[in-house]
Amino acid sequence: MRAITTYFVFSAALLLAAFPFAAQSQEVPDNLKGSGEVVFGSIGGTLEAAEKKAFFDPFTRDTGIKVVLVAEDSAKLLASVKLGQPAYDIADIAGGQLATWVSKDAVEKIDYSYFAKETLAGIPEPLRNEFGIGNYTYSSVVAYNTNKFPEDGKHPKNWIDFYDTKEFPGKRGLSKCEKMVEGGLLEGALLGDGVLPEKLYPLDMDRAFAKIKELMPHVGRWMVAGGDGPQALMDGEVDMASSFNGRIAAAKKEGAPLAMSWDQSLLEYGYWVIPKNSPNKENATKLLAYISRPEPQAAFAEAISYGPVNKDAFRFLPKKFAGNLPGAPDLVQKQVFQNYEWWSTRGPDGRTNYDVALERCTDLLSQ
Known part of the structure; x- marks a missing residue:
């Protein structure tokens, strides 16, 4: 029964996302600024291009923190975590794999104190996991x-x-x-x-x-x-x-x-996680807090046609375009929640x- 309830809650949140409401555009707070780098495990292709355009380049511009991209390799990452030297600081994993990563003690808890209250309010509860933050919805x-x-x-x-x-x-x-x-x-x-x-x-x-x-x-x-x-x-x-x-x-x-x-x-989503003992854990957390805001989420959706996890992002998207994203009200009735x-x-x-x-x-x- 708990699983059914969770998915009805998530579905309702996506359906409500189509309704506009007033929201103040946010400037990057000082707690997200810094120096140094964060190493991101990239899947490559059009997904990487969209992430670079909507997330990584603006993040570096606004915070001063450099994003280094390396090829994603889950097996290699898990092996490196076991040795206490994670190969990169942020991994993109499927939603169904999070519990396995947690059981292996392979991920850090997400420090949500870096996230603005307005940002967290726009993200459905199932996507705000203790060990991972939702990245995007896709099908x-x-x-x-x-x-x-x-x-x-x-x-x-x-x-x-x-x-x-x-x-x-x-x-x-x-x-x-x-x-x-x-x-x-x-x-x-x-x-x-x-x-x-x-x-x-x-x-x-x-x-x-x-x-x-x-x-x-x-x-x-x-x-x-x-x-x-x-x-x-x-x-x-x-x-x-x-x-x-x-x-x-x-x-x-x-x-x-x-x-x-x-x-x-299939309506799906994944999580961004921070591998255990990440050397750039703070910068990784700052990046996740930055890209979870509605504006970057909207820019990402426009770049690749994946759905935003922050429902406030729909305010920044053309209505006709938003209607063809995973989880859009006119589409969600045809979809199956994983x-x-x-x-x-x-x-x-x-x-x-x-x-x-x-x-x-x-x-x-x-x-």
Whole structure:
């Protein structure tokens, strides 16, 4: 019941975000200014470009703190944390993985005293975790190549169509095991097998992996990076793919023959976390406090079409544009909220559902 309540609260907060209200623009407070650097683990691609434009460059300009970007590598980071020498100061992790990181004592608590009260008031409670602050909302969508499936013709509209290889022949792109949460691998399989959104959780792993196994001969690429979906679609390696809405929107804007459907899309979010014993913990906290404000959140949304976690950011976005962001009132009714509480639940053996699913997925793909 707690999980259901949490997601209704989050959903309501997103729905309310469309209504304008008065708010004072904020100047950067002195407690966010400083010197030195903060090292950020970047996923790269269009996401990095958007973060640099909306977050990092303005942060350095306004605070005097330099942002150093390094390639994101979760396994390498966790290993370095275990040695007491974290490879970077801020990591971007999927919402469903936070509990695992906490259990490994791999992250610092967030010092919310650096955040303005107005900033915190604009962020829904589920995104203000003790060990992580929400970064952005995004969606795993069914995307396709319009040369194969014209938008004005017969094309896949949801996960049922995605898994229907008779009606929609062609190669598929699916997220590999280590990216199965943010890629919606299990959820997509179950929705594709006819499970109703309201009956999706708890996930039936047996049924999900059976459906994935059935589709495996038709998978042209197992994707590990955010840019893999649009790239595989543009290269003709696959005809449809599970991909992130922002990546598809950015590629389409550049003229790529891609399209996507919001039907049954998964509404997701991740967290920014500070690895344990981060050498630049204070600067990392300042960066997180800075970019959680509504203005940077709005600038980021415009740069990549991912939804802001601070609902006040919608005040700074054109209404028509805001209506096409994950979690927008006109879209949220078509979307499925990903349940991170289920992914973080531990069984009698102490392992989370994520841990169990990762092992099973790895075994399946190695066959």
